[in-house]
Amino acid sequence: MISIFKTSVKRKSEIKLLKPHLDELLCKSRWNFDLEDSDNILRIESENCSERKVVELLEGLNFKCVELE
Template identity: 55%
Template structure:
């Protein structure tokens, strides 16, 4: 499955703060940010539905995170 999120993450330095935690959630998945996009897109490929975990993780780090349709 592919999940796409609109976020408020702006820099690679911010991503580094929670990268190990995303890697831990997505043991078999892939993920990346498009920081050039106006919506600061986080794209995830995962066999499992990880929407709630990802939203919770980014919220803990004080970032906005909304799944897009």
């Protein structure tokens, strides 16, 4: 399953800050940010991704995050 989120993450340094948190939450998943996209997309490939937990994690770290359908 692939989940896609619009985020407010804009810099590689912010991704570096998020990496340990996302790795812990999404331990057996692949994820990446596309900062060249105007929506600063977070794409997650996972069999058990909790979209709600991803949104809560980013928002808890003061980033905007909305799942795209």
